[in-house]
Amino acid sequence: MKGFEYFIGPQHLGIPGNFGIIVNVDGDTIVKARANPGYLHRAFEKLMERRLYLSNVSVVCRICVFDPDPQEAAYCMAVEEIAKIEVPERAKWIRTMILEFARISSHLIYLGSLTSALGLYTVMQWALTDRDYILDLLEMITGGRVYHIFMQPGGVRRDLPEGFKEKAKKVLDSLKSRLSDYYNLIFDNNIFVHRTRGVGVLDPEWALSMGVTGPNLRACGYKIDVRKDDPYLAYPELDFEVPVLEDCDMYDRAMLRMKEIEQSIRILEQILDRIPDGSVWKPVPNPINWEVPKGESFVRVESARGEVAYYMVSDGEDKPYRVNVRGPSITHGILVLEKVLEGQRLADISPIVFSLDVCAPSIDR
């Protein structure tokens, strides 16, 4: 084969985590790209088979570092479906709130990393600052900053602390006031437009057939969102829109996330105003010997990066018989990435990887 073979990653600034891409280039045009994952395989699914149902929550959140809460929510919902536990209303709303905060925080990281791959480091610093304020809020509720381990089968572990609503509103207001700055700096920026318009284009039909989900699919013109299609938690009671864009390129993928942040703020404001009172946890049996009845469940949650689905089988023991995690990154990070990179320029590898919002630990699991 003509040209060079490059190993990009697993230690590379332009790659999200320990994950690599092997590319063959002709000049600086990519002829062939192969994903090179496997550096982060921690056998989460197997680990879960050896742990108590309640202990597993601290395992699942590690599947996706920047977006751990949908994993927790999906795991808990899967257990609740088998064990037929009705979660109290307030717990549902708190979970929804955490999920939306997590979505904003993940999207901010997305904007930061995508733009910094294009040399716009200011956005990275802004995004991390704004994300930090959200992490402060999550820390206030849960006691953890990145991994919250706050949901548990039956509800959530603690009620909201005092003074949370006020603080959360303040953070949302400040974030809202900053959105125009993000638009100015990113989406109205010549350099950004030049580097992202028409780059990394996904064929919509191919994307759908490959199982692309979440914002990446919605940027291809499909209005598919689990929150609307298969509503869970408190989403049926909330008023929000699912933004859709048509151009399938990097620009639209970024823009779609920006619009989702706006929608999430809208959802969060509704939650803060309307959150019902009541208990936050339906006590489950003794965690040491809780034997979940025989059965299986399949649940879906819309994470910031796409659909997270859990298929769980219980054989009536105190540990799950099998848990299968379907994360978005394995599609986006391997199949889609390999295809999209073909014909692109070498300099666009990092932006394209970031624009697909690949989460390396979620690929390997």
Add this chain to the structure above:
Amino acid sequence: MKNKIEGFFRPLTALKYLLKKPATIRVPFEPKMPSDNYRGIHSNDLEMCIGCGNCAKICPTEAIRMVEQDVEPKPGATNLRPEVDYGRCSSCGLCVDVCPTGSLKLSAEYVKVSPRREDFVFVPDESNYKGKGYKSNVNYSLLKLDRIDFVEERPHLKRNKDFLWEILGFKEVRARLEASRCMGCGICVQNCPAEMDIPEYLDAIRKCKDEEALKIFYKTNPLPQICGTVCTHKCEENCVLGIRGDPIEIRYEKGFAASTIEDYRKVIIPEIKENGKRIAIIGGGASGLAAAYYLRLEGFTVNIFDAYPKLGGMMRYGIPRYRLPADTIDKEVNFILSLGVKVKKNTKVGKDIEFEKLLKDYDAVYLATGFHKGISMGIPGEDANGVLEAVKMLRDINSGKKIKIGKKVIIVGGGDVAMDASRTALRLGAHKVIIMYRRREVDMPAREDERKDAKKEGVKIMPQALPIEVIKRRNKIVGVKYVKTKMVDQGPGKRPKPVPIEEKIYEMECDMLIQAIGQSPDYSLLPEKIKKKLEIERKRIPVDKYGMTKIKGLFAGGDIYNRRGDIVSAIRDAKRAVRGIKKYLKVS
């Protein structure tokens, strides 16, 4: 985007932040304050921690290991303390949510710097804790702190008229749920004299495996249903769930599981290999029966000598039938006898058969005669008609004799026997029953539930009153003269002493007085020479760690040895003696 010129200038609006206070770099430096429930490095109140190991059990990453500490374990605790490996800890805080005492917390400290790897594995104490952090909260605890009642009791005011069992039955589903509350820490086992494997049988009961539970009972206790009905259940005092909630009703769990099995012989089929050695057991009470069971399992030929027409000792002749029904005793006694234990009933050693002959004829003798004699108060007028001893009264009633009860009955004493006597008096038809005790009500040696039951059934308790004279007319009791006492502190660690207040002497009418101030053994079966050799101390026979007395081949146990005087302690003594007999007779 509108046009290229706009696209050039718009990003420059970001320059306005040059004039604003930086959000990320704080000058002067302000440390980042963690939130109030931050999950950082562990903090553990080592004094409060009981070393139950629940934290280690739930830890998803096996970061917590229980390590032995150089301290004397307190009652209801072990000397194990959690050691945390911060290379593994995921700061999830599940350990905090299952801590029964609330001693374990996650402090708000999150910085630990050390060049040495070993420093990140340590037993946390409270040095990190500065008031902030993730704390245990009863409302969100993962422990099942609330009791699930599964015992159907008869209403107190209905059951005080007859001698039927005070329990109607057990609710099965709820009993299994109650058993499932167990965390399996096994701290309760410490407090069980018979060292029953409580977590294991609770687990079997939870899984509906009652037959397996029965097998577990019989490993350590051959009288499970009796113990499951009237045991002093000291184990429940140690239950870690009792620290901030209700302890598991371990006693009735055992009673429930044993009651589900009609015929033990179908479940427990021991293989007995005869070893040819012969053992005599004097006294067919709890200790004698337990010794007979375990000796028989080892292949000894066992002969029980009992003075009464039926086996069971104090269980049959001391405990009233409303607490322990006769068929429960028969069921378990008959099972032990079915293993081939020989019995000589109505045989008083020392009268019908010589004690020394037993010592000579048998390879070893186990003495478990118990405390069957009452103690009298030693006050003027106590020889009057209508002054009884509680032990004798209970024995008479349990053996079917009729007793004419008075209208107003005074019981003197504060132990379990006083409670039994008072409640029996009520059932026999007494209109008013008063318990007179020289100390305060909290000082009563009677168990709290017994005391509560007695009060609910209508017994009055009169604390700090000491009878000093029985008033009699024509040799029949008509009243009692008593003096009020005051409690005088005896220094730390000692029980306060009741001291009579001279001027406060009162009289009270009554037509019956039952003395329940204690029991004593009857050693008349022992020849004087042997009695001297045994070196009896304060009514009890001292034994070595194998249950052997000062006389070779003579073992002792039960009430005549231990001070607790309950069934499980008697079983403990029996098991010890069995070990001793095996060692003494060199049977492996």
